[in-house]
Amino acid sequence: MNAANGNRTESAGTPALEVADVSVTYRTKRRTVEAVRHVSFRADAGSVLAIVGESGSGKSTIVNALLGLLPQGTDVEGRFLLEGRDMTHADERDWLSVRGGLIGFVPQDPQSSLDPTMRIGDQIAEIVRLHRGREAGDVRAESLRLLAEVGIDDPGLRARQYPHELSGGLKQRVLIAQALAGDPRIIVADEPTSALDVTVQKVVLDLLASLVRRRGITLVMITHDLAVAADRADRILVMLHGEAIEQNDTATLLAHPSRDYTRRLLALVPKIDNGNGGDGAMADGASATDGNDGDDERTAVSWLDVTREYRAAVSERAPHGVLTAVDHVSLKAYRGRTLAIVGESGSGKSTLLSMALALNKPTSGAVRVLGDDLGALRGRALRQARRNFQLVQQNPFDSLDPSLTVRQSIEEPLRAFGYGTAARREVRVRELVDRVALPQTVLKARPGELSGGQSQRVAIARALAVEPQLVFLDEPVSALDVSVQDQILRLLAGLQRDLGLTYVFVSHNLAVVSEIADDVAVMCRGRLVEYGTVERVLRHPAEAYTRQLLDAIPGRG
Amino acid sequence: MTKANLAYLGRRLLQAVVVLWASYTLTFIILHLLPSDPMQTILQSRGQDDASAQEIAALAHQYGLDRPVLVQYAAMMLAALHGDLGVSYMQGESVSGLIASRLGMTLGVSLLAIALAVVVAFGLAFLAAYTRHPALRGLLGFVPNVTISVPIFWVGLLLMQVFSFSLGWLPAMGADGWETMVLPVVTMSIPPAALLGRMLMNGFDEALASPFITAARARGLGRGRLVLRHVVKNGSLPAFTVLGMIVGSTVTGAIVAETVFSRQGVGMLIQQSVQAQDIPVVQGCVLLAAAAFVVINLAVDMIYPVFDPRIIVRTAGKERS
Numbered sequence: 001m002n003a004a005n006g007n008r009t010e011s012a013g014t015p016a017l018e019v020a021d022v023s024v025t026y027r028t029k030r031r032t033v034e035a036v037r038h039v040s041f042r043a044d045a046g047s048v049l050a051i052v053g054e055s056g057s058g059k060s061t062i063v064n065a066l067l068g069l070l071p072q073g074t075d076v077e078g079r080f081l082l083e084g085r086d087m088t089h090a091d092e093r094d095w096l097s098v099r100g101g102l103i104g105f106v107p108q109d110p111q112s113s114l115d116p117t118m119r120i121g122d123q124i125a126e127i128v129r130l131h132r133g134r135e136a137g138d139v140r141a142e143s144l145r146l147l148a149e150v151g152i153d154d155p156g157l158r159a160r161q162y163p164h165e166l167s168g169g170l171k172q173r174v175l176i177a178q179a180l181a182g183d184p185r186i187i188v189a190d191e192p193t194s195a196l197d198v199t200v201q202k203v204v205l206d207l208l209a210s211l212v213r214r215r216g217i218t219l220v221m222i223t224h225d226l227a228v229a230a231d232r233a234d235r236i237l238v239m240l241h242g243e244a245i246e247q248n249d250t251a252t253l254l255a256h257p258s259r260d261y262t263r264r265l266l267a268l269v270p271k272i273d274n275g276n277g278g279d280g281a282m283a284d285g286a287s288a289t290d291g292n293d294g295d296d297e298r299t300a301v302s303w304l305d306v307t308r309e310y311r312a313a314v315s316e317r318a319p320h321g322v323l324t325a326v327d328h329v330s331l332k333a334y335r336g337r338t339l340a341i342v343g344e345s346g347s348g349k350s351t352l353l354s355m356a357l358a359l360n361k362p363t364s365g366a367v368r369v370l371g372d373d374l375g376a377l378r379g380r381a382l383r384q385a386r387r388n389f390q391l392v393q394q395n396p397f398d399s400l401d402p403s404l405t406v407r408q409s410i411e412e413p414l415r416a417f418g419y420g421t422a423a424r425r426e427v428r429v430r431e432l433v434d435r436v437a438l439p440q441t442v443l444k445a446r447p448g449e450l451s452g453g454q455s456q457r458v459a460i461a462r463a464l465a466v467e468p469q470l471v472f473l474d475e476p477v478s479a480l481d482v483s484v485q486d487q488i489l490r491l492l493a494g495l496q497r498d499l500g501l502t503y504v505f506v507s508h509n510l511a512v513v514s515e516i517a518d519d520v521a522v523m524c525r526g527r528l529v530e531y532g533t534v535e536r537v538l539r540h541p542a543e544a545y546t547r548q549l550l551d552a553i554p555g556r557g
Numbered sequence: 558m559t560k561a562n563l564a565y566l567g568r569r570l571l572q573a574v575v576v577l578w579a580s581y582t583l584t585f586i587i588l589h590l591l592p593s594d595p596m597q598t599i600l601q602s603r604g605q606d607d608a609s610a611q612e613i614a615a616l617a618h619q620y621g622l623d624r625p626v627l628v629q630y631a632a633m634m635l636a637a638l639h640g641d642l643g644v645s646y647m648q649g650e651s652v653s654g655l656i657a658s659r660l661g662m663t664l665g666v667s668l669l670a671i672a673l674a675v676v677v678a679f680g681l682a683f684l685a686a687y688t689r690h691p692a693l694r695g696l697l698g699f700v701p702n703v704t705i706s707v708p709i710f711w712v713g714l715l716l717m718q719v720f721s722f723s724l725g726w727l728p729a730m731g732a733d734g735w736e737t738m739v740l741p742v743v744t745m746s747i748p749p750a751a752l753l754g755r756m757l758m759n760g761f762d763e764a765l766a767s768p769f770i771t772a773a774r775a776r777g778l779g780r781g782r783l784v785l786r787h788v789v790k791n792g793s794l795p796a797f798t799v800l801g802m803i804v805g806s807t808v809t810g811a812i813v814a815e816t817v818f819s820r821q822g823v824g825m826l827i828q829q830s831v832q833a834q835d836i837p838v839v840q841g842c843v844l845l846a847a848a849a850f851v852v853i854n855l856a857v858d859m860i861y862p863v864f865d866p867r868i869i870v871r872t873a874g875k876e877r878s
Contacts, residue, residue, distance in 0.1 A: 067775045072689065092780075100777025109774040115787050116867055117771050117794075126786070127776050162866040178776055188775075 003040075014084040015188050016218035017043040017066070022078035022088075024061050024070065035061040038078070039244040041237050043080050044207055045185070049217045050214065050233035050250075050408055052226050052265070054481035055452075058242040063190045067105055068095035083185065101131050102498065104184035104217075106208070108191040110171035114163040120147075120174055121159025124181060131182035144176040157514055169346070170202035176208060188219045194224065197344035197508055202552040205232060224481060227269045227555025230254055238262050268482045269511075269555050275325045297371070300470050300502040301356050302482065303332040306365035308351050317346075317525070325351040327526040328365070333519070335469075338503040340517035340534075342549070344511060347523040349506045356504065357391055358382060370470060390463035394475040396455035400447040406458050407443040413465045432461040436491060453484035457491065464495070477512060489516050511553055514538050522546050569858065573851040580847040581637070581840060586628055588836050593799070595622060598646045598833045606760035613826060620646070642844070643837035647830065651840040657821060663822035666738055667807045677750045682757035682792070686765060686784050701754035704747055713817035715743040719802070729862070730819035741818045745810035749803040752794055760792035767791070794865050801854035808846045 009283040021312060024036040036058040050188050053059040064070045065080065068090060080088045082102060088093065099105075107113040115123060124143040132142065140159075150173040150319040163171055172192065192208065193201040204548035209232055212219045229236050236283060238261065245487035246259045257263045277456055305328055312323035326348040343349040352359040356368050358374045369375045370386050390413075393399040410432055414425045433440060436457040447455055456476060463471055473492070477485040493516060496503060502505050507513050513534070520537045522530040523547065530543045541547045568629075599616055600608055608616070617623040621632060633643060642652035678701075685697040717740060721729035731737045764770060765788055773783055811824030823842060830838035862868045 069771060069774060074693075095776060095777055098777075099775055105772065105775035107768060107775070109768055112768040115791065117790050117865055118787075126778075130777055141729070142842040164867045175772070178772075182777060192797075 002192065006247070014045075015081075015222065016045045016083055018079075018081040018084075019062075020079040020081075022065065022076065022080055024058075024065055025075040025077075026071070026075050027075065032507045032512065035242055036065070037237070037242045037246045040078075041240075041244060041247055042139055043186075043218050043220055043235070045218055047234045048221065048232060048497065049235045049237065050221045050223060050229035050238060051237045052223055052443035054224055054230045054483060058240065059238040059239050060190070061242075062239075063188055063222055066188050067099060067103065067500055068092075087382050096108055100127060100182035100184065102184055104171075104182060104187040106175055106179045106187060106192045107187040110168050110175055112197065113175055114171060116163050117538070118162070119159065120161055120163065120166070124159070124174070124177055127178050127181040130261075143181075146181055147174070148257055149180065150211070151259045152176045152177075160534065167200075168196050169204060171198060172200075172204050173207065174439045175206075176211070180211065180215075184217065186220065187212065188197050188222070190222045190465040191500035193228070197547055198510070199344060199552040201228075203556070204552075213487055217248075225554060226249075226265045226482075230269075231554050234245065238265070246394065250366070260541070264483065265451070268486050292315050297333050299332050299368075300335045300370060301339075301504060303331045303356070303452040304350060304366045304368065305330050306355060306362045306367060308348075308350070308355065308360070326355075326362070329523075329526075329528045330365075331521050331528060331531060333470075333502060335502050336496075336500055337518040338516055339503055339519045339521065340505045340507055340513040341521045341523060342507055342513055343523035344549075346509055346525065349523050350474065352523070353506050355506065357472060364451070387466050388468050389469040389470040389472065391472045391474065392456070392463045392476050394460050396452055396459050397447065397479070398442075399459050400462075402447050404446070405443065406438075406445050406447075406450075409447075409458060410462045413462060417466050429467065435464065435495065436461045442521045450479050451484075453487060455483075456480065456488055459496070460488075467503075470502045473503055475507055476505070478507070478509060485512065492516060510538065510549055522549070558785050566859075569855055577844065578848050578853050580843055581634065582630075584840055584843045585633070585836075588834065588839060589626060591834060593835050594833050595620075595646055595836055598788045598835060602647045602649065621645070633733070633837070637840075637844070642841040645830075645835055645838045646836040647833050647838070652837045655826065655838060656841055656845060659745055659821060661825050661856060662820060662863060663811050663824055664824065666741050666745065666814070666820075667739065667811055670807060670810065671749060671803065672752055673742060673746040676814060677746065678753035678796075679789075681754045682761050683784065683789070685758055686761040686788055686792070687780065689780075698758055699759065701751040705751035707747065709744055709747055710813045710817055711876035712747055713740070714738050714816055716744060717817070739820070741814040741820060742812045744817070745807060748806050748810060752799065752806065753803060756796035757793060760795045761788050762792075764788045764792035780850055790864070794861075797861065797864065800857050801850055804853045805846070805850050809847075 016468055019042065022036060022039050022041050026033045026035055039058070039062070041051075043051070051059050051062060051135060051378075061070070065076065066082075068087065072074065076088060078088065079086060085098075087098065090098075102311075121140070121143055125139045125422050128139050128146070129144050132139075144159060145156040147158055152170065152173055154156050158170070158174075163174075167176065179189075187208075189208065193204050196204060205228065208219070211217070221229070221233060221423065226236075233250050234247050236253045238245050238253075240261050242290065246253065246257065246262050248258075250310065253262065254266065257266060274358065296400070297399060306326055307328050308326040310323045310325055311321060312318040313321070316321075317323055329348070329352065331339075331341075331352070340351055341349040351360065354363050356369055356374075358367075358377070362374065369385070373384075374385075376384055401542070404412070407429055410429045411425055414420070414428060419425055419428065429443070430440060433443060438454060438457050438461070440453065442450065442458070447458075450458065450459075460476075476492070477488050480488060489512065495501060503516075505513070505517060515536050519534065520530075520534050521528055522537065522543070524545050529545050530537055530541065537546060538550065596613060596617060598622065600606055600613070603616075605612065605616075614623070621629060624632070636643060640653070642656075644651055645655055648655060681697055681700060685694050688694055689698075697870050717729045720727045720740060727739050729740075761784075765784075769789060770783060773787055778786075808824070811822060812828050813824070814820070815822045815824035816828050823845070826838065827842045829835070831841070
């Protein structure tokens, strides 16, 4: 089906990349895993191909195969050609002649993909020297030119800095510069922006797209985000459980998806414009915009003129060695509603959360949670107050103790607050597992045996164990696949309806926010930029920054 | 150096003083709890086993042993602060002179042992990181794990048995010429080599598995360059922090090795003085070892930021997470 619809340079004849009926099987002593089964696709020279799939779909295996980075003892069948050159059974020496020079790589996580102990300039020069050898007269000048090409201001300064001194977006640019250093004709980008803030994501993707176009590079982009693919790719290949279930040019695939899975992925692309007016839960008095400063019983959490400062190394944001993480913020979360705190990294949203959890004290101002002034509570009183507010963390894999079974994890808060007898607790644990729609069989499992979605359900069950009225959710779905995200969001909505919970939801993802929140607070660099109902803020943003955030969401045209 | 760095240095020096004082005091307490009488040592060493009660009292007064323990402690420490570590009960010489005369021998062997340990550990770790042969990797990884649990006095005796008595290649004891240093150096290098080797192998493995190595491979770097330029530096950082422990372990190593190979170094001195309850000498040696430990750790902390630019010397505990 991929015959004649290449909408670009058809003249070249040989495709840049051709994968024909490739299967990849990992063999270890204990078991064999068929990670990729009979996948075929091609990328025409100068085109952008997106490979879309969730975790376990085999897309990372494809990346490793394209770069010859599969572990030893992996079986590869089929044929795989780079510019007509058969690389299916190439050895390390063949690969060394191809990597970086013919095929470049932009890795996923900018935070850990640069050598932390080496200056940026040296890391680029290393690659330049490797690929251009002696012919590159001045390696340093070439390195600086590359840094400038990826849009880095003041390359001379950046070249002298270490990776930890650069923001995520800048690091990703450096990684792109490194991929370009060998002047490759193909670039494989593995989730190049999934670790970045949404506005940075847009800038980096724009940059990548323009470079690729200018240099005529073929781009293979791996992503879990169909919206990103839809925005950027000429062709899309959808992978599921190791198989390429559907591929077509982007417009056709979006307009006429042939497989249910693709249709489901498309449906899951969160859309802001839908609104969620169906709730009807918004009583006039309880709306976020009512400007009433009194702390009545409808208020679950109120931050009153809260400021939090940290000592920090002197930087642009901390000119006097003091970083103001939260700057005079006043904000309220109302009972039975969901307040979403939105912002990019460093906006202060996590600091607001940690202060409401009494894990962190404001430098000035006060935080009242369910009527208690947290600053005045100490020892036993604080401990008892904690019973009423619980936390669900971002990364479900790290937030559960790996040595405890699911039963022990959920039971732990019950024991901590002296809940009933062992038999009572057992009943309660089973009830909770039901509540979060997990089978009773998971009780004996340990976190290592659970999927991300299951782990997050356990974390939610644990948070609900002591019957809190208020649950803080710190990016509860950002580490999960889209289809799992959707399930967890629905679970959370159901629990809120049934148990009358109040949620305070921290997220960088406006699309997710539009699905679950009633009220939104937009934070930027420690300040509250905008605050109001979801309807108002997302549909009629008053502030430029909010509009910028909204515009950066992929899949909005 | 900025004001913050100076404040940090000041705090660390204060800590060092506390460590020295604590080790000095702890040794004093332990030695005084032991059920033996230092007067016995003094009399024996002077060949005055049959001294009269009057003579004993006079000697006790001369050494200050007739005073209450707390007063003895205060006097010893005050003297130590002025650089006077007292006089050996056993040998009648000044402690500092005694240590100084023996330090050279121990220092030479210890430094060589540490150097050998570093070379061996890096060699093992580098080979393990460079090779792609799983069986060889497994074998190399096995070496430090076995040697770390081998008692070194046994190793020393074994080496002596093989190389001195059976093969006759090297002298079993003595301290003349380089031949006598070989076996003690090898013996002493084993525990630090094993500790360091294990740290380095773990560090290299971790570095090899990190995303920036995969990214560098994908950019076309070959295995050798990858290991040399990126893995060694990043993988050695954790091992760097145990340098203090390694120096500490050479002190115990010296005690064992010098006893086994009959070398008159500081290790032997410690062993003999502890046995004879020669309190001033033990105190002096402990102070010396503690000082070495403190200085090495301080140096490591000061140098660490050079190797790992992410570490900033901080003045306050408050950090932005």
